[in-house]
Amino acid sequence: MNVALDCIPCYIKQTINTLAQTEIHEEQAREIIYQTLSLLPHLDPQGIPAENSTFILRKVNELMGIEDPFHNAKQESNDLALKLLPQLKERIRQSLDPLFMSLQIAVAGNIIDMGILKDFDVEGSIREAIEKSFARDDYVVFQQRLKEARKILILGDNSGEIAFDRLLAEQLSELGVEVTYAVKDRPILNDATMEDAAYVGMTDQFRVISNGSGFLGTILKDCSEEFKQVYQKADLVISKGQANYESLEALGREDRRLYFLLRAKCEIVAKDLGVQLGEMVFCCS
Structure with a gap:
């Protein structure tokens, strides 16, 4: 998915939201914004939004001298998600279709996006996900392919959300699939790292790997050989979140193993998916 003019305000918003996580003075924050604005003409106009955002955000972190400005916020979102897990597990247990319910809960967690949405309502998102379900829904096809799958790769997105992904991984594992x-x-915005995976218990139950990259989304050319091998050997791939969609959407047109699970949080992505802003999807490209 290529960038559009409307991506430019998003770069600026992500910068401001990053600065808001720190205690730097307003004058210094303003100077950082001015310096990052000078990078905009040098971004690839034919590139991927997630890739361009990463270049901007790396510069912001460099200018602040802070490797992970979202560290405390990520911890808070993980704690919030973990508190909700017992009731969500019970909801899944009582569901007529536990796997489908776990997909709904996993996509509800996709609301935790501090780069785009400064304020979010996780519990409200869960209610909405269960009530409205998916605007695009390829679950039936996914179920058929899952019957023949042995290995599945989940591409994580944000902290907090990763705890809900653990419930999805549990359901897939119960069906005999290796997850x-x-x-x-490394840190970028509030994306999940190995530290988050360990904190929410994902590493206790499943194989967790680094993709070898610090880019938003999944930029395969920047990923490690280990990750690429796991990706190639997977029978199915669930791509979580908007940045992963931006970076893998073109590949998904040919790679039918790829399923995208996300909430459309910007007009450009919503239009590309053929859904309304804020709607949730579980679909092939």
Whole structure:
């Protein structure tokens, strides 16, 4: 998925939201914004939004001298999600279709996006996900393919959300599928890293690997050989979140193993998916 003019305000918003996680003075914050604005003309106009955002955000972190400005916020979102897990597990247990319910809960967690949405209502998102379900829904086809699958790779997205992904991984594992979960190699926005995976218990139950990259989304050319091998050997791949969609949507047109699970949080992505802003999807490209 290529960038559009409307991506430019999003770069600025992500910068401001990143600065808001710190205690730097307003004058310094303003200077950082000015310096990052000078990078905009040098971004690839034919590139991927997630890739361009990463270049901007890396510069912001460099100018602040802070490797992970979202560290405390990520911890808080993980704690919030963990508190909700017992009742969500019970909801899944009582469901007529536990796997489908776990997909709904996993996509509800996709609301935790501090780069785009400064304020979010996780519990409200869960209610909405269960009531409204998916605007695009390829679950029936996924079920058929799952019958023949042995290995499945989940591409993680945000902290907090990763706890809900654990419930999805549990359901897939109960169906006899070997689950591998991929996280970012280093901090970028509030994306999940190995630290988050360990904190929410994902590493206790499943194989968790770094994708070897610090880019938003999954930029395969920047990923490690280990990750690429796991990706190639997977029978199915569940791609969580908007940045993963942005970076893998074109590949998904040919790679029918790829399923995208996300909430459309910007007009550009919503239009590309053929859904309304804020709607949730579980679909092939």
